[in-house]
Amino acid sequence: MRKKGQTTKKVMAVLATALAAMGTTACLMGQNFVKPDMPVPAAFRGAPSTEESIASLPWWDVLKDGNLRSLLEDTYRNNRDLEAMLANVDSARQSVTIAIAPLFPWASYGGSASKGANQSGGSTIMNSGRITTAPGSLSAGASWELDIWGRTRRQAEAAEADYMAAEHQLRSLQLSLLNQVASGYLQLLMLDEQLRVTKASVDSYRESLEYFKARFEGGVGNTLEVDSGKAALAAAEAQVPAIESQIVALENTLSVLAGRTPGPIRRSGDLQQFAGSSNVPAGIPADILAHRPDVLAAEQNVRAANADVGVAIANYFPSISLTGALGVASSDLRHHVSKGTGWGMGANLSGPLFQAGTLRASEKIARNNLKAAVASYEQTVLSALAEVSTTLVQRSRLREILERQEAAVVSYRKSLESSMVLYRTGETNYYEVLMAQQNLFPAELQLAQYRYQYAASIPTLYAQLGGGWKQSSEQMRKGRE
Numbered sequence: 227m228r229k230k231g232q233t234t235k236k237v238m239a240v241l242a243t244a245l246a247a248m249g250t251t252a253c254l255m256g257q258n259f260v261k262p263d264m265p266v267p268a269a270f271r272g273a274p275s276t277e278e279s280i281a282s283l284p285w286w287d288v289l290k291d292g293n294l295r296s297l298l299e300d301t302y303r304n305n306r307d308l309e310a311m312l313a314n315v316d317s318a319r320q321s322v323t324i325a326i327a328p329l330f331p332w333a334s335y336g337g338s339a340s341k342g343a344n345q346s347g348g349s350t351i352m353n354s355g356r357i358t359t360a361p362g363s364l365s366a367g368a369s370w371e372l373d374i375w376g377r378t379r380r381q382a383e384a385a386e387a388d389y390m391a392a393e394h395q396l397r398s399l400q401l402s403l404l405n406q407v408a409s410g411y412l413q414l415l416m417l418d419e420q421l422r423v424t425k426a427s428v429d430s431y432r433e434s435l436e437y438f439k440a441r442f443e444g445g446v447g448n449t450l451e452v453d454s455g456k457a458a459l460a461a462a463e464a465q466v467p468a469i470e471s472q473i474v475a476l477e478n479t480l481s482v483l484a485g486r487t488p489g490p491i492r493r494s495g496d497l498q499q500f501a502g503s504s505n506v507p508a509g510i511p512a513d514i515l516a517h518r519p520d521v522l523a524a525e526q527n528v529r530a531a532n533a534d535v536g537v538a539i540a541n542y543f544p545s546i547s548l549t550g551a552l553g554v555a556s557s558d559l560r561h562h563v564s565k566g567t568g569w570g571m572g573a574n575l576s577g578p579l580f581q582a583g584t585l586r587a588s589e590k591i592a593r594n595n596l597k598a599a600v601a602s603y604e605q606t607v608l609s610a611l612a613e614v615s616t617t618l619v620q621r622s623r624l625r626e627i628l629e630r631q632e633a634a635v636v637s638y639r640k641s642l643e644s645s646m647v648l649y650r651t652g653e654t655n656y657y658e659v660l661m662a663q664q665n666l667f668p669a670e671l672q673l674a675q676y677r678y679q680y681a682a683s684i685p686t687l688y689a690q691l692g693g694g695w696k697q698s699s700e701q702m703r704k705g706r707e
Contacts, residue, residue, distance in 0.1 A: 254376035255543075256536025259383075259529045262600050264607045266511040272619035279509025280684075281517060281691035285404055286706040288688055291500070293492045294411050295705065297484055301407050302703040304485020308403065311396050318385075318392040325385035328378045331370040371547045377540035380533045387530035394523035397699050401519065401689040403483065408685035410480045415497050416678035417473045420671050424465045427667040430642075431459040434659060437650075451656040458660055462667070497674070500681035508618060508691060514610050518692035521610055524603040531592070531599040538592040541585055547574040613690045621683040628680055631673045638666035 269275035280288060286295055302308065373379055435455035441447030478488035515521055578585060642662035648654040688694075694702055 253374070254379060254536060255539035256376075256380065257532065259532045261525060262528060262603050264515065264604055266515065266607070266611065268510070270508050270511055270611070270618055271615040272622060273508050273615075275510050276507040277509075278507040279513060279691060280506055280688055281509060281513065281693040282696060283693070284697050284706070285688070285694050285702065288693065289404075289408055289685065291411075291493075291495060293494055294408060297411060297480065297491065298404060298407055299705045300484040300486060301403050302400065302705065305403060305483060306485065308396075308399060308703075311392075311399050315389070315392045315396050318389040322382065322385045322389050325378070325382040328371055329373060329382070331368050333366065333368045335364075335366045367549065369547055369549045371545055374546060375540040375543045377537055377543075377545075380536035380540060384530040384533035384537070387526045387533065391523040391526035391530070393699065394519040394526065397692075397702070398519040398523065400699060400702050401693060404693075405685050405689040407480060407483055409682045410476055410483075411491070411493060412497060412500060412678055412682050412685075414473065414476055414480075414491060414493055415495070415500075415681075416674050417469055417476065418493070419497065419674040419677075421466070421469045421473070423667060423670040423674065424462060424469060427462045427663070428459065428466065430663055430667075431455065431462050434646075434656075434663065435459050438656060447656075454656065454660060458663065497677040497681045500684065501677065506618075506621065506684065506687060508614060508687065511611055511614075513691065514614065515607065517695035518610050518690075521603070521606050521692075524599075524606040528596070528599040528603050531596040535589070535592045535596055538585070538589040541588065542578065544575055544578075549574060610690065614687065617683055617687045617690060621680065621687070624676060624680040624683065628673075628676050631669065631676055635666070635669050635673050638662065638669050642666050 285298070289295060289298065371378070435452070435458075438447055438451040438455045442449065442452050477491045480491050481488045642659075642665075645654060645658045645662040649656060649659050
């Protein structure tokens with residue numbers, strides 16, 4: 227017992243010495259991470275700076291249509307790309323554990339025992355078939371690499387940065403899906419409106435054709451009126467199945483995004499209900515750096531690349547490991563005695579001597595990767611600012627375009643009504659009627675397109691600003707409970 231107590235004291239003394247050495251000599255190679263300095267303007271181009279921002283709202287307070295909410299909730303629950311990303315995030319989280327593990331001592335165990343005839347130590351021998359018993363053993367060992375140069379800590383830092391980048395990429399995917407689903411839903415409403423306009427145009431052309439036929443049969447009109455009326459009607463009728471096929475294709479796309487089998491998408495309301503107010507607060511450009519997930523992911527990529535430089539520098543230096551072993555051996559493991567017990571302790575030193583330029587090349591690669599990551603981060607910021615500015619300007623201009631297009635549609639309707647009255651009284655010809663129809667219906671189709679673009683700018687801007695940043699990715703997936 228005394229020997230065993232002395233052994234324990236020796237082990238503790240060595241461990242204490244190692245810890246003291248770590249505390250006094252351990253250091254980190256390479257520069258500590260500093261966030262890249264990326265200047266941003268005081269306000270977005272196309273919008274004034276505001277303290278409030280649409281991005282601070284949860285998505286369910288921005289997209290209030292019940293059917294759209296249901297579609298988004300299904301998307302967040304069932305989208306396969308999102309499921310794959312969640313698995314990747316968890317893998318990145320586990321990689322952090324793997325990277326940190328070498329900072330702690332590792333322990334292992336082993337044992338062996340054998341008994342048989344004509345054998346020894348697991349090998350066949352000739353001994354006239356006598357029973358032989360090989361010595362049995364049980365052992366346990368421990369090893370600990372001292373992270374004096376910070377190699378493991380830099381590797382852990384890089385792994386943690388990769389994990390954080392994966393988390394931000396997950397959120398970026400969530401916002402991308404939100405924009406795709408919301409924009410697709412609004413596009414369905416646009417197609418519904420265009421289908422109504424097209425069917426109304428078919429009815430109008432058919433009514434005109436019937437009137438042309440009646441005039442021709444009464445000996446007043448001519449075949450030119452009838453043939454022109456038939457051509458206009460046929461062209462309008464051809465648009466109906468074309469729009470219907472677009473609706474089916476878009477419904478199938480949205481169903482797949484939501485993890486549903488292809489089928490109809492329930493929807494209600496019209497585009498004007500989704501347009502919102504003319505002024506949508508965007509906040510300040512600096513919010514982009516703090517909340518937009520692709521920018522945050524790019525920042526973490528810089529952090530990981532910076533840590534890799536430290537790892538590359540640490541590789542120039544030797545690694546030092548402490549090892550220990552404790553075990554028992556006996557010809558019969560059921561009757562081992564203390565004198566069969568053994569232990570040992572030691573230290574290992576290994577390091578590079580000649581690597582044919584590999585270490586230097588690895589360091590240069592790491593530094594180049596850092597430069598590339600910084601450039602990618604800066605490009606991501608610039609692209610984000612440009613996207614938001616473009617959407618804000620487009621929304622402002624679309625408001626003006628809508629006002630003028632709506633006025634044009636009103637005038638075209640009056641023109642068609644007037645031309646029909648004049649035509650029936652013989653004060654104008656059929657050409658004026660067809661021209662009025664061919665001006666009105668495309669204008670109404672274009673109005674629906676503009677309304678869609680104006681309404682779709684809301685989810686687009688919300689995603690570009692990193693919307694819902696106050697909620698975690700899990701809260702975004704669950705939605706309003």
